[in-house]
Amino acid sequence: MTFQEIKEQDGQYILRTYGRVDVALVKGKNARAWDADGKEYVDFTSGIGVNALGYADPEWAAAVAGQAGEIQHLCNYYYTPQDTALAAALCTAAGMGQAFFCNSGAEANECAFKVARKYGEKRGASTILTLTDSFHGRTLATLAATGQEVFHKDFQPLNPGFLHVPGNDLEAVAQKLDGSICAVMVESVQGEGGVVPMDGTYLQKLYALCKEKDVLFMLDEVQTGVGRTGYFYSYQQWGITPDVVTTAKGLGGGLPIGACMVAEPLRDILKPGQQGSTFGGNPVVCAGARVVVERVSKPAFLEEVKEKGEYFCQKLQELPQVEAVRGRGLMLGIRLKKGDAHDVLVKCAQRGLLVLTAKDLVRLLPPLTITREDIDEGLAIFAGVLAEL
Numbered sequence: 001m002t003f004q005e006i007k008e009q010d011g012q013y014i015l016r017t018y019g020r021v022d023v024a025l026v027k028g029k030n031a032r033a034w035d036a037d038g039k040e041y042v043d044f045t046s047g048i049g050v051n052a053l054g055y056a057d058p059e060w061a062a063a064v065a066g067q068a069g070e071i072q073h074l075c076n077y078y079y080t081p082q083d084t085a086l087a088a089a090l091c092t093a094a095g096m097g098q099a100f101f102c103n104s105g106a107e108a109n110e111c112a113f114k115v116a117r118k119y120g121e122k123r124g125a126s127t128i129l130t131l132t133d134s135f136h137g138r139t140l141a142t143l144a145a146t147g148q149e150v151f152h153k154d155f156q157p158l159n160p161g162f163l164h165v166p167g168n169d170l171e172a173v174a175q176k177l178d179g180s181i182c183a184v185m186v187e188s189v190q191g192e193g194g195v196v197p198m199d200g201t202y203l204q205k206l207y208a209l210c211k212e213k214d215v216l217f218m219l220d221e222v223q224t225g226v227g228r229t230g231y232f233y234s235y236q237q238w239g240i241t242p243d244v245v246t247t248a249k250g251l252g253g254g255l256p257i258g259a260c261m262v263a264e265p266l267r268d269i270l271k272p273g274q275q276g277s278t279f280g281g282n283p284v285v286c287a288g289a290r291v292v293v294e295r296v297s298k299p300a301f302l303e304e305v306k307e308k309g310e311y312f313c314q315k316l317q318e319l320p321q322v323e324a325v326r327g328r329g330l331m332l333g334i335r336l337k338k339g340d341a342h343d344v345l346v347k348c349a350q351r352g353l354l355v356l357t358a359k360d361l362v363r364l365l366p367p368l369t370i371t372r373e374d375i376d377e378g379l380a381i382f383a384g385v386l387a388e389l
Contacts, residue, residue, distance in 0.1 A: 003036045021349050028055025031370040031378075033354070042378035043354045046367040049191075049223050049331070052250035052292055054367035060253045060291045067287035076281060083281035086290050090251075090259065093232050093297040095241050097264035101257060101281040105222030105248035106137025108258035111275055112185065112244045113141055115262060116216050117161075118269055120182025125215075129176055129184045131167040133193035136185065136220055145185065148193065168202050174209060183216035183244070188234040188328075191223040194359040195326055195333025200238045207240045218244040222258070223331065226250035227296040227368050230306035230329035250368070253292040255285040296368065305329050305368050308375065312364065315379050321386035330368060333361040339389035347388075353381040 001009075006024045024036045031054055033041045046052065053060050067082060074080060087099045100111050116128055130136065134147040140159050143151055147164035163181075165172040173184060188203060190196040210217035217240075224234045225247040231237045233245060241263055248258035256279075262269060279285075295301060309329040316325045316334055324335045336344070341357040348355050356363040366375070 001036060006036060021346060023349050023354070030054035030057070031367050031374040039352065041349070041352050041354050042374050042381065044364045044366045044378055045354045045356050046250075046365055047254065048356065049228060049249045049365040050252070051254050052226055052228075052296060052368050053253050054369045055254075057253065057291075057369070059295075060288050063287045063291045064255065064284055067284045070283075072284050073279070073282055076276065076278070080281065080283045080286070082283040082286035082290065086281075086286040086293065089290060089293045089297075090247075091261060093293055094245060094247075094261055095236070096245060096261035097267045099259045099261045100270070100275060100277075101259050101286070102277040103256045103279050104137075104258045105220075105246060106139045106142045106258075107277065108222065108246035108248055108260045109136045109142050109145065109185075109220060110139060111260035111270075112183075112218050112220075112246050113145070114275060115244055115260065115266065115269055116183035116185075116218065118274075119216055119266070123179070123214075125180055125182040127161050127163055127180045127182065129163050129165060129173065129181050131186055131190070132164050133167065133190050133196060134164070134185075134187055134220075135190065135192035136222075167196065168199050170202060170205050170209065173206060177209070177213045177215060181213075181215050183218050184210055185218040185220055185244075187220045187222075187224065189224050189229065189331055191331065191363075192358055194361055195331065195363055197326060197328055203235070204238050204240060207242070210243075216243040218242060218246070220246050222246055222248045223365075224328070226292065227302055227305055228329055228331050228365070230302055230309060232297050232302065234328065250296070251289050251292060252285050253288045255288050257282075257285045257289055301368070308366075308370065308372075311372070312366075312375065312379075315375075319383055319386060321389060330364070330366055330370075332364045333358055334364070335361050336386070336389070339386070344385055344389075347385045348382060351381045351385060353378050353385075355382070 003024050025033045026036050027034050031043050033043050130145045132147040136142040136145040144158040144162045188198050207217045219242040243263050245261045313325050323337045326333050341362045
């Protein structure tokens with residue numbers, strides 16, 4: 001199909017919930033992608049942080065194809081070794097007790113809300129506290145948890161049981177802990193909220209406050225997890241173990257998966273019938289995710305992510321049109337001195353570079369396996385676009 005045929009088919013048959021850019025990708029290799037017309041791109045998006053190992057990683061692809069040729073799906077009444085082996089590897093690498101597998105970050109957060117409500121039931125606490133400018137998903141419950149009014153418009157009334165306070169403000173949290181709060185959920189870096197990092201000391205003190213008040217400390221690591229910040233999970237750099245961690249995006253390496261992990265003290269908090277997912281723990285997806293966890297959890301791999309992130313920051317800060325760069329690891333937001341971030345996204349795509357936006361920032365989430373050569377080529381395109389603003 002030509003690009004125009006693809007675009008017309010999309011317009012006729014797909015609900016218009018996405019603001020498309022005029023690019024139709026058909027194949028890729030690591031941080032390179034090609035469109036329907038054969039044009040080549042450097043990809044700084046990795047499918048919004050999903051393709052942790054880049055496009056078509058050979059080891060990942062072989063694991064997925066091999067499992068698809070054995071058994072592609074089974075009822076969750078039965079055990080599957082891909083499911084159990086992934087849970088063991090993931091919980092070990094994350095320092096958690098048990099995992100529930102589902103299909104997305106939003107579903108993982110929905111599970112976390114159930115864990116929180118079940119935990120708070122013993123003392124009548126049911127409200128979950130999240131942060132202003134947070135993003136936790138697009139289901140009705142995760143939308144209510146999301147602390148951005150722009151996502152709430154047109155979908156009122158929102159689900160009750162969620163309150164929002166400013167990030168990096170411990171006192172604002174403390175004032176809300178009146179006995180009605182069962183859990184606090186935060187992102188260590190707010191991705192959709194504008195790539196805003198939470199201060200490490202704030203997170204440590206928030207963790208201690210939650211422990212003191214018998215409130216669950218829950219981290220949404222849907223975007224920050226699986227090596228994105230240079231740690232397998234971002235909380236590991238501050239020496240804390242959350243009560244609940246949610247994860248998705250990079251975990252599957254390109255296939256749909258989410259997980260809600262609970263710490264050892266919460267083992268078996270949910271009973272049979274209290275949570276489920278038809279496709280959760282799918283053996284094909286788990287086979288790919290096992291490759292991701294095995295590769296990304298290695299210290300040398302994570303050290304390379306940190307080094308690449310530092311290199312990105314250094315080169316970006318040298319550009320005269322860049323006002324500031326923020327984020328952690330390979331999760332970066334770029335504030336421009338002038339120009340519109342979305343316009344920059346479109347112009348970059350026209351020149352052969354794929355980038356993202358977050359509010360008024362240009363956002364970068366490249367594959368964790370991106371090479372220095374691809375970084376340099378992509379940044380050269382980016383610099384050329386900025387020079388014309």
